[in-house]
Amino acid sequence: MSSGFAALCLLLLRTGALGFGVMPGKSQNHQEITEKAILNSTLQVCRALAQAEGTVFTFPAEPFTAKAVAVACGEPQSSKSFRRAIIFIMLRNIRVDIRQALNGSFHFDDEMFVQGRKIITEGLQAVKASNKQENFEAARQKLGEILHPLQDFYSHSNWVELGNKLPNSNLIRSDTSIGNIADKSRATCRNCDGDDCRNNILGDIIEEKVLTSGYFGIVPFLSTKPKGKCSHGGAVDQTSSIEPKGGINKDTVSSSHGHLHTDAVILAIAATSGLLEDIRGAAGERPFLQMLGISKGSSKALCFVIDTTKSMSDDIAAVRTVTSSIIKSKVGREDEPSVYILVSFNDPDFGPLIKTTDPNVFKSAINSLSAAGGGDEGELSLSGLQLALTGAPSNSEVFLFTDAPAKDKHLKSTVIALIERTQTVVNFMISGSTLLNRRKRINDTKIRPRIAASDAQLYRDLAQASGGLAIEVTKNELPVATSIITESSTSSLVTLLQAARSPGKTDTFSFIVDETVTNLKVYITARSLAFTLTSPTGESQQSTDGTGSLITASQSVGNFKTLQLRRQVGLWKIKMASSNPYTLKVIGQSPIDFLFDFVEAPQGPLTGYDALDTRPRAGVNGNLLVTLTGSDSATVTEVALVKSSGSEEIKGVVEPQGGGSFLVHVDMMPSVEFVVRVKGQDESVAPGASSIVFQRQSSTNFRASNLTVMADSDSILVPGTPFSVPFSVMTSGVGGNFTIRATNNQHFHSTSPNNLFLETGSSANDTVTLSAPLNTPSGSDVTLTIEVEAPGGEDTNYVVLRFSIFNTVTDFTPPVCELLSLQSTCSDICRLSMWELSVQVTDGAEGTGVERVSLRRGNGAMTSSLAPGNENITLVTYTSSCCSPDMELLVVDRVGNVGTCLYTYRGGSAAAFSSSTKVVQLPLLCLSMVVFGLHILSELGIH
Numbered sequence: 023m024s025s026g027f028a029a030l031c032l033l034l035l036r037t038g039a040l041g042f043g044v045m046p047g048k049s050q051n052h053q054e055i056t057e058k059a060i061l062n063s064t065l066q067v068c069r070a071l072a073q074a075e076g077t078v079f080t081f082p083a084e085p086f087t088a089k090a091v092a093v094a095c096g097e098p099q100s101s102k103s104f105r106r107a108i109i110f111i112m113l114r115n116i117r118v119d120i121r122q123a124l125n126g127s128f129h130f131d132d133e134m135f136v137q138g139r140k141i142i143t144e145g146l147q148a149v150k151a152s153n154k155q156e157n158f159e160a161a162r163q164k165l166g167e168i169l170h171p172l173q174d175f176y177s178h179s180n181w182v183e184l185g186n187k188l189p190n191s192n193l194i195r196s197d198t199s200i201g202n203i204a205d206k207s208r209a210t211c212r213n214c215d216g217d218d219c220r221n222n223i224l225g226d227i228i229e230e231k232v233l234t235s236g237y238f239g240i241v242p243f244l245s246t247k248p249k250g251k252c253s254h255g256g257a258v259d260q261t262s263s264i265e266p267k268g269g270i271n272k273d274t275v276s277s278s279h280g281h282l283h284t285d286a287v288i289l290a291i292a293a294t295s296g297l298l299e300d301i302r303g304a305a306g307e308r309p310f311l312q313m314l315g316i317s318k319g320s321s322k323a324l325c326f327v328i329d330t331t332k333s334m335s336d337d338i339a340a341v342r343t344v345t346s347s348i349i350k351s352k353v354g355r356e357d358e359p360s361v362y363i364l365v366s367f368n369d370p371d372f373g374p375l376i377k378t379t380d381p382n383v384f385k386s387a388i389n390s391l392s393a394a395g396g397g398d399e400g401e402l403s404l405s406g407l408q409l410a411l412t413g414a415p416s417n418s419e420v421f422l423f424t425d426a427p428a429k430d431k432h433l434k435s436t437v438i439a440l441i442e443r444t445q446t447v448v449n450f451m452i453s454g455s456t457l458l459n460r461r462k463r464i465n466d467t468k469i470r471p472r473i474a475a476s477d478a479q480l481y482r483d484l485a486q487a488s489g490g491l492a493i494e495v496t497k498n499e500l501p502v503a504t505s506i507i508t509e510s511s512t513s514s515l516v517t518l519l520q521a522a523r524s525p526g527k528t529d530t531f532s533f534i535v536d537e538t539v540t541n542l543k544v545y546i547t548a549r550s551l552a553f554t555l556t557s558p559t560g561e562s563q564q565s566t567d568g569t570g571s572l573i574t575a576s577q578s579v580g581n582f583k584t585l586q587l588r589r590q591v592g593l594w595k596i597k598m599a600s601s602n603p604y605t606l607k608v609i610g611q612s613p614i615d616f617l618f619d620f621v622e623a624p625q626g627p628l629t630g631y632d633a634l635d636t637r638p639r640a641g642v643n644g645n646l647l648v649t650l651t652g653s654d655s656a657t658v659t660e661v662a663l664v665k666s667s668g669s670e671e672i673k674g675v676v677e678p679q680g681g682g683s684f685l686v687h688v689d690m691m692p693s694v695e696f697v698v699r700v701k702g703q704d705e706s707v708a709p710g711a712s713s714i715v716f717q718r719q720s721s722t723n724f725r726a727s728n729l730t731v732m733a734d735s736d737s738i739l740v741p742g743t744p745f746s747v748p749f750s751v752m753t754s755g756v757g758g759n760f761t762i763r764a765t766n767n768q769h770f771h772s773t774s775p776n777n778l779f780l781e782t783g784s785s786a787n788d789t790v791t792l793s794a795p796l797n798t799p800s801g802s803d804v805t806l807t808i809e810v811e812a813p814g815g816e817d818t819n820y821v822v823l824r825f826s827i828f829n830t831v832t833d834f835t836p837p838v839c840e841l842l843s844l845q846s847t848c849s850d851i852c853r854l855s856m857w858e859l860s861v862q863v864t865d866g867a868e869g870t871g872v873e874r875v876s877l878r879r880g881n882g883a884m885t886s887s888l889a890p891g892n893e894n895i896t897l898v899t900y901t902s903s904c905c906s907p908d909m910e911l912l913v914v915d916r917v918g919n920v921g922t923c924l925y926t927y928r929g930g931s932a933a934a935f936s937s938s939t940k941v942v943q944l945p946l947l948c949l950s951m952v953v954f955g956l957h958i959l960s961e962l963g964i965h
């Protein structure tokens with residue numbers, strides 16, 4: 023057995039999986055700890071997959087980056103979504119320091135070990151349940167929340183001081199003892215000051231290996247620190263000035279126990295890897311990677327929202343054709359959609375959302391659509407769109423097909439809120455519009471004029487808010503328009519410029535094309551328009567010039583015009599002239615793009631920042647966290663908020679955060695709609711050449727608000743139990759009677775106030791209550807949008823919240839293995855002989871049952887089947903060459919408890935080991951060797 027460990031350790035050492043540098047003397051925070059562990063775990067999974075698939079796997083150079091890891095995993099197209107997932111998880115992690123600052127159980131303060139572990143284990147089960155339902159967004163959210171306490175344990179408890187070199191694996195299971203926790207009455211620390219605080223924990227506590235943690239409080243007279251207990255320590259913690267004075271935290275190198283900071287960081291990274299390893303065991307390799315934003319193909323969703331009422335049969339046929347052609351041309355290639363989403367809407371029904379990774383399932387879902395019903399003129403298009411926006415991954419592109427006005431116009435602001443929060447692009451394919459071909463329509467019986475100008479305007483507004491297009495065509499033109507726009511939606515699509523003018527006016531727009539951009543296209547929607555295009559070298563071409571050197575191809579259908587431009591690096595200009603409203607969008611393909619979130623710095627003594635689930639505040643300063651993707655050497659040189667209706671802009675102050683992230687401070691958030699434009703440069707794209715300069719823009723149009731909406735609550739909702747979401751509203755503008763709307767995508771029963779009265783500059787609180795029906799499956803989720811509208815409707819804000827639905831589980835133990843037989847013909851020449859074993863796997867009388875058995879290690883052949891006549895027993899047989907003496911089974915039950923069973927055949931005897939923590943402990947043993955090795959190296963000055 024031990025040689026098995028050693029072999030694995032050697033393997034990990036050799037491949038450098040563990041060799042991240044923890045430079046002494048530099049502090050590491052939750053972001054860095056989380057990112058390191060995610061990058062490490064992802065590499066482990068990708069290496070295992072490569073081994074299983076027999077492909078070569080090469081570890082990237084250190085320090086690892088999201089891009090390098092995505093490339094090593096063979097999915098370079100996923101580097102943006104991988105980065106997004108990591109940032110999302112990190113932001114949820116650091117949010118705990120702001121939202122739960124004073125709740126000790128989220129930080130393992132105040133000896134709250136039992137409460138802290140409960141947060142971790144319950145959250146872990148919810149993560150597993152969400153993954154099982156492929157609700158990866160919800161899984162990431164919960165994952166970030168539970169990583170915080172898990173990591174804090176190593177900084178705030180005395181685990182490191184007790185001499186532990188491995189993480190506490192009992193923190194991720196609920197059926198074991200956490201350790202020997204100090205009694206409330208037992209003294210744990212002595213008074214100390216300065217350097218003398220290095221060993222302020224009482225000797226008997228250390229000797230008897232008693233677990234304790236520091237008490238923390240920010241108000242001295244409210245301190246709950248019992249007599250004799252340790253404090254957290256530091257300037258913010260007021261308990262550390264109460265006897266026994268001093269603290270024990272290892273948060274930074276200058277903390278009370280800062281000399282142990284690096285040890286705490288190493289353990290926190292290992293513990294995070296261990297928790298990820300447990301999730302991986304429960305989810306399986308591919309779903310685990312999907313949770314982290316890495317998927318096969320383009321890592322983009324193909325998302326259709328389709329009206330299926332009576333007049334839509336031609337449109338459905340067009341969607342069928344385009345779907346077939348996308349599937350035919352993209353499946354198996356790098357721009358294959360990674361997930362397919364379909365939502366149909368009718369009247370009075372809409373949905374459900376169909377989400378699949380299997381193109382054939384999607385195709386048959388589309389094929390089974392038929393056009394019928396719909397009753398009156400309006401249909402439930404926004405309800406369908408809402409479902410798609412809450413079910414699709416962030417940054418998706420949605421195509422909505424309809425020929426009718428929205429009947430559910432009241433959802434407009436909810437839909438805009440979801441567009442802003444998810445940065446999704448929504449394209450509307452409106453057929454048979456009255457706006458077009460007025461004369462032609464009279465003779466074309468296929469066009470039923472159902473949609474009036476004012477109704478189309480709603481779709482145009484939504485398209486514009488999202489940076490999408492509202493394409494208005496006849497039924498005959500729809501197939502062409504659909505194929506142009508869907509075919510060009512690839513993963514590396516970037517927006518160089520996007521603008522709209524309504525009413526139309528003559529305006530000149532400029533955009534920078536850099537060396538990395540290919541497939542440069544211009545999309546225009548307008549009823550009639552003239553333009554002049556000028557290239558960086560000064561050549562120009564007008565819309566009336568049929569031939570010219572700048573436009574290599576163009577197509578026009580309905581109100582939609584697309585131009586393919588010749589690739590020319592530099593500053594382009596396009597002058598648009600029209601008295602009709604128009605939109606302009608310049609796109610291309612490039613690996614370099616950016617991600618961003620509006621963030622807010624907390625008030626008071628707390629540090630860090632928190633991502634907003636709301637609109638930022640108007641008229642005051644604000645912050646953005648901008649991250650570049652697709653290049654590890656690119657830097658941001660300028661970030662501007664550009665007013666959507668004109669060219670005015672507000673530039674921010676850019677502060678590098680390391681790792682390709684930049685915190686941007688803006689003095690005043692605009693009061694009108696704006697887009698985010700990023701300029702940057704990259705030194706290393708063209709070796710030898712001078713650095714490139716690039717420009718990218720957000721698709722989404724954003725708004726700020728004078729209203730502040732805040733909501734906080736547990737993120738797990740139990741079916742059948744009413745769930746309260748307290749929220750507060752504050753106005754920095756005039757007071758009055760504010761309208762409140764609470765909507766959820768699952769149509770769960772909910773109660774909420776309809777109005778809140780606010781004095782000028784004041785705030786008010788209330789509660790929304792949600793109830794999920796008892797039969798709602800664990801792992802589903804619900805998105806709640808609480809909107810607040812100021813009197814007169816001029817200003818609105820909202821908060822968008824996602825909750826995981828989770829039914830309490832009672833099965834906390836993984837399945838167990840029992841060896842039934844073992845035979846061998848092993849001889850001295852191992853390759854000529856075989857060994858074979860059979861094992862039965864069960865989950866106990868109280869268990870939820872065995873869901874999956876897979877081979878984690880060993881290169882023999884494994885088969886598994888249910889025992890005849892007893893579905894509770896899974897029989898496994900394994901046959902292997904005697905050259906491969908070890909095998910390890912991964913056994914998972916239906917709620918995601920993960921166990922492993924290790925069997926080793928050596929010289930006529932078998933050793934068996936079965937445990938649920940094995941997976942975690944095994945590599946960590948290696949970690950201590952590595953850490954030990956690193957210490958020696960650094961002592962020798964080799965580091």
Ligand SMILES: *[C@@H]1O[C@H](CO)[C@@H](O)[C@H](O)[C@H]1NC(C)=O
Pocket residue numbers: 039040059062063066291292293295296299945946949
């Ligand atoms: C890297 O991940 C593996 C498996 O997920 C884990 O065993 C190992 O401890 C991790 N390394 C570090 C340095 O955390």
Ligand SMILES: *[C@@H]1O[C@H](CO)[C@@H](O)[C@H](O)[C@H]1NC(C)=O
Pocket residue numbers: 464465
């Ligand atoms: C369209 O139909 C009208 C009568 O409904 C007819 O007078 C006209 O000539 C037709 N136009 C064309 C182009 O067919």
Ligand SMILES: *[C@@H]1O[C@H](CO)[C@@H](O)[C@H](O)[C@H]1NC(C)=O
Pocket residue numbers: 640641693694726727728755756816817
């Ligand atoms: C916020 O209030 C200011 C002053 O009352 C006003 O000028 C501005 O338009 C308001 N912003 C929004 C987004 O409503």
Ligand SMILES: *[C@@H]1O[C@H](CO)[C@@H](O)[C@H](O)[C@H]1NC(C)=O
Pocket residue numbers: 759777779
């Ligand atoms: C706010 O308006 C609602 C109806 O729109 C009304 O019922 C309510 O009394 C108003 N509240 C106040 C405080 O004016």
Ligand SMILES: *[C@@H]1O[C@H](CO)[C@@H](O)[C@H](O)[C@H]1NC(C)=O
Pocket residue numbers: 750785786787
């Ligand atoms: C709203 O609730 C918070 C805490 O939940 C409280 O501090 C605040 O005073 C309340 N505001 C109002 C107007 O009730």
Ligand SMILES: [Ca+2]
Pocket residue numbers: 369396397398399400401429
């Ligand atoms: Ca209808």
Ligand SMILES: [Ca+2]
Pocket residue numbers: 833834835836837865869870871915919
């Ligand atoms: Ca079980």
